[in-house]
Amino acid sequence: MKKTNMTDINHHLTDPLLMAYSAGTLPEAFSLVAATHISLCDECRARLGSFDAVGGEVMMDAGSVAVSDECLAATLKRINQGAPAPRPAPRKSVLPSPLLDYVGGDLGDVKWRKIGGGVSQMILSTSKDATVRLLRIPAGTAVPDHGHRGTELTLVLQGAFRDATDRFGVGDVEVANEDLNHKPVAEAGADCICLAATDAPLRFNAFLPRVAQKFMRI
Amino acid sequence: MTTSDPTSRLAWVAQIEAVRDRQDQRAFAELFAHFAPRVKSFLMKSGSSPELAEECVQEVMTTLWNKAALFDPGKASVSTWIFTIARNRRIDMIRKLRRPEPEDLPWGPETEADQSEAMILQEETERLGRALAELPEKQRALIERAYFGDLSHSEIAEQTGLPLGTIKSRIRLALDRLRHSMK
Numbered sequence: 001m002k003k004t005n006m007t008d009i010n011h012h013l014t015d016p017l018l019m020a021y022s023a024g025t026l027p028e029a030f031s032l033v034a035a036t037h038i039s040l041c042d043e044c045r046a047r048l049g050s051f052d053a054v055g056g057e058v059m060m061d062a063g064s065v066a067v068s069d070e071c072l073a074a075t076l077k078r079i080n081q082g083a084p085a086p087r088p089a090p091r092k093s094v095l096p097s098p099l100l101d102y103v104g105g106d107l108g109d110v111k112w113r114k115i116g117g118g119v120s121q122m123i124l125s126t127s128k129d130a131t132v133r134l135l136r137i138p139a140g141t142a143v144p145d146h147g148h149r150g151t152e153l154t155l156v157l158q159g160a161f162r163d164a165t166d167r168f169g170v171g172d173v174e175v176a177n178e179d180l181n182h183k184p185v186a187e188a189g190a191d192c193i194c195l196a197a198t199d200a201p202l203r204f205n206a207f208l209p210r211v212a213q214k215f216m217r218i
Numbered sequence: 219m220t221t222s223d224p225t226s227r228l229a230w231v232a233q234i235e236a237v238r239d240r241q242d243q244r245a246f247a248e249l250f251a252h253f254a255p256r257v258k259s260f261l262m263k264s265g266s267s268p269e270l271a272e273e274c275v276q277e278v279m280t281t282l283w284n285k286a287a288l289f290d291p292g293k294a295s296v297s298t299w300i301f302t303i304a305r306n307r308r309i310d311m312i313r314k315l316r317r318p319e320p321e322d323l324p325w326g327p328e329t330e331a332d333q334s335e336a337m338i339l340q341e342e343t344e345r346l347g348r349a350l351a352e353l354p355e356k357q358r359a360l361i362e363r364a365y366f367g368d369l370s371h372s373e374i375a376e377q378t379g380l381p382l383g384t385i386k387s388r389i390r391l392a393l394d395r396l397r398h399s400m401k
Contacts, residue, residue: 015393016371016386023367024305024317031318038320045320049294054396055305056298057347058365062263064255067272072250076243078280085285088322097321127315 022051029132150200159192238286291336357392
């Protein structure tokens with residue numbers, strides 16, 4: 001999962017998602033997908049920089065409220081107790097660094113659980129307004145046909161998948177909403193590993209997976 | 219309107235460099251005098267109580283001191299950088315949530331940021347501030363609410379009575395205008 005050449009990434013975060021990530025209003029699960037994509041994508045990192053600049057100017061224009069007389073002294077006291085931040089070092093892990101804490105280790109430490117059809121997942125712990133999981137889809141396998149009640153973000157970390165809309169390779173993020181019914185198929189070659197976040201349960205179109213959904217929390 | 223110009227923006231860069239290189243408390247006090255009340259106002263507009271906002275301001279300014287070495291004036295203006303610190307502290311202290319951050323770009327050999335690059339960036343940020351101030355009132359208000367950050371789009375829709383589609387298209391128009399004025 002090396003940093004992908006940005007010309008290889010064809011599917012990016014949308015403006016509303018980047019703006020909400022910049023504003024800090026995305027659910028944690030979506031923020032994790034955004035942070036991971038930006039770790040791989042120079043273009044979205046630069047776009048985030050622009051949205052942060054908008055945020056900075058909104059803040060500068062939001063008026064000023066006097067701080068107490070002791071505020072500066074209290075801050076200097078805090079400074080004397082702290083230590084300077086270390087400089088970032090190049091990443092040595094396979095997974096992009098935002099994921100490491102959530103997985104509790106690197107790719108080899110992922111606790112995969114089978115959910116049927118050869119597909120495995122690990123649900124990552126976040127605030128409850130949305131959920132995020134790692135999915136491993138064996139090469140050549142299809143994820144059951146499903147629709148979405150809310151928004152689903154799917155970021156490819158290894159391999160690739162295709163659905164009716166396009167091909168998604170490493171670093172690509174698919175933003176799916178209620179209008180999209182899709183049946184992603186992992187390409188032949190390597191297993192496809194994705195980071196997928198939803199703010200509502202997926203809606204499977206066949207009866208059986210819907211039953212499975214209740215048990216498997218997919 | 220923003221109360222700044224490219225010259226004072228470059229002065230802030232110099233103050234952060236003084237903090238970084240010499241732990242200069244006077245330069246820090248100048249930054250504090252300018253930014254602390256603005257950060258406090260921003261946090262209160264985000265729904266924080268004055269007490270919590272003030273505690274958060276102390277955290278933000280402490281982070282500024284501790285991370286001064288990581289500030290790159292060729293990549294962000296001081297106001298942008300302080301906003302990102304304030305936003306993260308707001309999520310952490312006020313909303314009590316975690317925020318996953320992109321991995322930092324690894325640092326190459328020590329390089330002093332190119333002065334002209336920093337100058338261009340400060341000017342561009344200044345221009346962005348003006349463009350934002352000149353947006354039609356209805357568009358600007360929605361951008362501001364989005365960044366004050368206490369409300370999602372659907373919550374803004376509930377409060378303002380505007381349909382979600384209208385909010386989204388107004389924000390899109392606002393971004394188009396900002397992009398156009400930055401060309």
